[in-house]
Amino acid sequence: MTIQWFPGHMTRARRQIQEKLKLIDMAIELLDARVPLSSRNPMIDEILMNKPRLVLLNKSDLADPEATKAWIAYFAEQGLRALPIDAVGGNPVKEIMNRSKELLADKIEAQIRKGMNPRAIRALIVGIPNVGKSTLINRMAGRKIAATGDRPGVTKGQQWIKVGTEMELLDTPGILWPKFEDQQVGLRLAATGAIKEEILHPEEIAFFAVRYMAVHYADALQERYGVEELPQDTEDANAIVEVMEAIGRKRGAIVSGGRVDLEKASLLILRELRAGKLGRISLELPE
């Protein structure tokens, strides 16, 4: 899904989430483990106000485990518990339940002290497009939940999805916008596939990704593509383009006359990076 965000959309998105805050006990903030800050809404603290919050680093199956550890420490410093998950291949539901109960332990205990049966925890999932919100909702529901947008013209009321007996999720997630005025953020998101190529050129995105990997994951580049020599100076743009060309040549991305088709090579690199073919790679580290 590609959404064009304008200030009016942002205001509406924010208002929609804030209306739902009244209904919930906690928010589940979904981020992309490969680019946690870039996949984060810049106004999230203001939007969620003081709601208890669990941060999930999704797609952790594609992220560098060392980088993910560093990010967990980063969020802990901010008083936020972050849990890495894989909404597709993992089994995240039980751990999310346990963490949520810990987060709301005081509230649950207060209910018990008053002789009440603790009621199900009510939660809302929020995150930017493509971060895995629907996938996670389906996992937690244990079935496929039709998105509201699937039935144009039909406005259905708010539905609660039961997650076992102890949790209830709002069926429509809160969709947030990233900080796209920052070009680095745009490139990181595009490299992970969260932003489509029509917005940024594939060559520009692949250039960013190859440079980042030449600095942080040189071994992965060498292993996958057999690039013999990586540039000493990764600030040298020509040297990075040469690496991209070397990859294109190895993979047969050639146009007539024997020149490398850089766009084709770029698309190939991006496709393989996103599919995890280069290994588990994160594209952002805490400062």
Ligand code: G4P
């Ligand atoms: P959204 O509701 O937040 O917009 O995201 P959605 O669930 O639609 O997920 C976007 C894509 O990310 C989907 O791929 C989904 O399978 C994938 N995805 C979600 N969680 C994980 C995860 O933990 N690990 C991995 N590896 N992938 C995950 P898709 O349907 O193939 O979409 P696309 O890639 O064709 O855009």
